[in-house]
Amino acid sequence: MSNEPVPVTGVCEIALEMADLEAGERFYAGLLGLPVVERWSDRGGAIWLMAGDQTRIGLWRPQLGLGGGRGGVHVHYAMHLPAAAYQAAVDRLRAESRQQLRGIYRCDL
Template identity: 35%
Template sequence: MLTGLAWLGLEAKSLASARKFYEDTLEMTVRSERDGELAIEAGKSDLRIRRPTAVPRGGLHTHYALSIPADTYDDWWDRLEAEYDLEEAQFGSTRSLYLYDPDGNCVELGQSDVDGPGIDGIFEVVLEVESLERAESLYAELGFETVDRGDRRTRVRMDGPIALELWEPHLGIADARGGVHVDLGFETEDPKATGEAIADRVARLEFRGEGDAETAVARDFDGHHLTFAPSENS
């Protein structure tokens, strides 16, 4: 049903500070800046970092993961450890490092099968939810598949266009928290059908635009905003 992640929205108090972190520290490219929002290229997706002046605001204290070529991991660690209190985790044969951006988002750089150079995609987002059962049901309807459950039954991991971690409130690796009022944009071949499929599982749903430009915009019961836009090849 979903073909890709178009964007992840984050909230920032200062766009200048956010820009310095993502452009200078993480060497990411700012695609555009307008109306109090930065669009930062992350592979085929964007980080949309915005001032809290409208709804959706963008996520607070969101833990999310960026893909880096596996053979560049040590270089990233060596460059970042002088300025940041890094943490590391091992997942099978791959490693991830963790640091925080100026607005308290926990940013993971994980070894991935990507070409690069540099950061080349968003592969995971963590959402804080009140009820795992309710949230899991919603995202399963969107085509995500449950692949793991935490030992304490406070989290569920689901695979789809990206990995989604659904967390009841708790602290994870590097004291990360799940994001609140996170704004996610997904690509889909049929936005109207996608929206209609979850109409009874969300708090609000509206359709915008017409024809090939039509999008579906939903807010789930945990306050996360989900936009479904036409895929580029649909």
């Protein structure tokens, strides 16, 4: 067995379960401007968006996914964007959000 790390270059896709797909689409496509690339009508429906060149975000109805829809106790993910665009994105999210935003931070990786 090799001790070499697996050469991961990014995230291919992430699926987020939500009861209100339309609200999810308004946030990810409307507010963030991510393009919708696919829609599923079977199994309750799903919406797929692209985040950058290689990452797909799937918005699924609960119980659509693998594992019987158990979901996660805690799910975290972060989007990478150019440093020069960070503050404008934060300002846009705060101006448009109907909920208090927590966890908006800058990661200098």
